[in-house]
Amino acid sequence: MMNYVDFKTPASVAEARALMKELGPQASPVAGSTLHVFLRDESPKVAVDISRLGLNSIDTLPDGYRIGATSTVGDLQDFHAPGWVLDRVAREFVTQPIRNVATLGGSIIRVFPWSDLPIPLLALDAVMEIEGDETRRIAAGDFFKSQPFHHLQSGDLLTAIHVPALASGQGFGYHKERRTTTDFSRCSVAVWMALEDDRVADVRIAIGAAVPMPCRMKAMEQALKGKKPTQSNFESAVQAGLDEGHWKGLHGISNEYARHLASVIVVDMLHAATDEAKGDAV
Amino acid sequence: MKQITFTLNGRKRQWDIAPDETLIDLLRRQGLTGTKRGCDTGMCGSCAVIIDGRAVNACIYYAFQVDGRTVETIEGVGDFDRPHPLQTALADAGAVQCGFCTPGFIMTAKALLDRKPNAEDADFRQHLDGNLCRCTGYVKIEQAIRSCSTAAEGGAQ
Numbered sequence: 001m002m003n004y005v006d007f008k009t010p011a012s013v014a015e016a017r018a019l020m021k022e023l024g025p026q027a028s029p030v031a032g033s034t035l036h037v038f039l040r041d042e043s044p045k046v047a048v049d050i051s052r053l054g055l056n057s058i059d060t061l062p063d064g065y066r067i068g069a070t071s072t073v074g075d076l077q078d079f080h081a082p083g084w085v086l087d088r089v090a091r092e093f094v095t096q097p098i099r100n101v102a103t104l105g106g107s108i109i110r111v112f113p114w115s116d117l118p119i120p121l122l123a124l125d126a127v128m129e130i131e132g133d134e135t136r137r138i139a140a141g142d143f144f145k146s147q148p149f150h151h152l153q154s155g156d157l158l159t160a161i162h163v164p165a166l167a168s169g170q171g172f173g174y175h176k177e178r179r180t181t182t183d184f185s186r187c188s189v190a191v192w193m194a195l196e197d198d199r200v201a202d203v204r205i206a207i208g209a210a211v212p213m214p215c216r217m218k219a220m221e222q223a224l225k226g227k228k229p230t231q232s233n234f235e236s237a238v239q240a241g242l243d244e245g246h247w248k249g250l251h252g253i254s255n256e257y258a259r260h261l262a263s264v265i266v267v268d269m270l271h272a273a274t275d276e277a278k279g280d281a282v
Numbered sequence: 283m284k285q286i287t288f289t290l291n292g293r294k295r296q297w298d299i300a301p302d303e304t305l306i307d308l309l310r311r312q313g314l315t316g317t318k319r320g321c322d323t324g325m326c327g328s329c330a331v332i333i334d335g336r337a338v339n340a341c342i343y344y345a346f347q348v349d350g351r352t353v354e355t356i357e358g359v360g361d362f363d364r365p366h367p368l369q370t371a372l373a374d375a376g377a378v379q380c381g382f383c384t385p386g387f388i389m390t391a392k393a394l395l396d397r398k399p400n401a402e403d404a405d406f407r408q409h410l411d412g413n414l415c416r417c418t419g420y421v422k423i424e425q426a427i428r429s430c431s432t433a434a435e436g437g438a439q
């Protein structure tokens with residue numbers, strides 16, 4: 001846990017940012033606080049509760065959704081709209097009392113090998129909105145290249161996450177391999193795919209837990225483009241791209257098994273995305 | 283110490299809190315020991331309370347986070363003379379052995395039923411996925427809680 005010596009409860013983004021700037025490195029933004037069991041920081045900090053800044057709505061845009069950074073995972077689970085896929089991811093996130101408070105923003109600022117939310121955001125090519133002296137947008141690929149908190153300067157807040165809606169001819173697949181609800185993932189895979197004339201026009205594959213940092217599998221994606229969505233094409237593309245991953249088994253599983261698990265799950269999720277793209281999803 | 287104001291079981295409270303204390307520490311320090319500390323790491327649900335209508339694990343929630351919010355604990359749900367239907371159902375079903383997990387199950391189920399009185403099996407499965415019981419084997423707990431839904435055969439108790 002953290003060594004909090006004081007706490008502040010700002011009511012607006014401007015107020016929160018001013019406070020955080022004034023406090024400098026002492027400031028510790030708290031959204032849901034559910035990550036704090038895993039954090040060990042002895043230095044005195046001032047908690048800045050950022051859960052009441054009006055950053056918790058999900059707005060519909062012409063081509064997708066803008067999710068306020070303090071929307072909870074439970075909000076993602078309860079939201080239903082055309083082309084919205086994050087409810088499928090949210091359902092697999094820990095347990096209901098944690099989904100009720102853990103926020104999307106808080107789930108992607110400090111990334112662990114087992115973090116769930118970066119994986120679908122990578123596959124969806126989401127864009128993060130950061131409010132600072134300069135407001136900026138960072139695409140998922142850059143955002144998750146290293147620890148995302150490095151993108152934030154003193155007083156900066158992650159304010160929103162933009163995700164596209166699935167259009168017709170597109171599909172999404174997500175699987176988190178875990179044994180119990182509070183168990184960390186052993187391997188998570190998210191696949192976004194666009195089909196045209198029964199060929200893979202575009203595809204994004206993201207993996208987590210079986211690798212040190214969630215990442216895209218670009219060699220697999222490249223090998224799939226233009227191919228028909230068949231079991232044998234999926235298998236050979238996945239086998240061809242497996243060496244790209246730095247496989248690292250968590251919780252006592254070997255690196256070889258992590259690699260094997262990923263290869264099986266990616267093929268399954270390519271099928272799931274294909275079924276949805278063809279309109280066959282159940 | 284610093285003061286927070288919030289509503290607890292229907293009554294406005296102004297309590298002094300330490301900045302780094304958790305909600306479970308605050309509640310138990312104030313004598314509300316119905317909220318049970320099982321794992322203290324968010325894994326078992328025995329410390330579940332309802333905050334602004336949602337079940338939350340009080341062991342991984344800071345006390346300062348409830349400032350201005352509405353909190354419900356097991357002490358506000360019912361008592362021996364006027365039990366809540368969930369309490370009656372659990373007792374009648376023999377769904378309580380040591381009872382340590384029971385307050386957490388009640389708070390989590392109540393949060394769901396308050397929001398969705400006609401909750402179905404899938405809702406219960408989803409919403410109770412964070413509550414562990416080390417004694418009963420869950421079947422009776424599940425049956426008792428389900429019987430409180432208006433969708434259950436015979437309706438809510």
Ligand SMILES: Cc1cc2nc3c(=O)[nH]c(=O)nc-3n(C[C@H](O)[C@H](O)[C@H](O)COP(=O)(O)OP(=O)(O)OC[C@H]3O[C@@H](n4cnc5c(N)ncnc54)[C@H](O)[C@@H]3O)c2cc1C
Nearest residue numbers: 029031032033034035102103105106107109115116158324
């Ligand atoms: C039992 C248990 C099991 C868990 N299992 C998993 C799991 O399987 N997968 C998983 O992904 N997570 C898991 N978690 C971890 C945790 O729930 C998540 O990381 C959670 O989503 C964090 O969100 P939060 O809102 O609670 O963030 P907080 O704990 O409030 O904050 C997390 C970090 O992000 C910073 N921050 C938060 N919001 C912003 C913002 N808008 N702008 C700038 N900085 C910000 C905070 O300063 C802090 O450093 C588990 C937690 C528990 C207790």
Ligand code: FES
Nearest residue numbers: 320321322327341
């Ligand atoms: S004591 Fe809080 S979840 Fe176990």
Ligand code: FES
Nearest residue numbers: 380381415416417
């Ligand atoms: S009755 Fe003992 S833990 Fe559930």
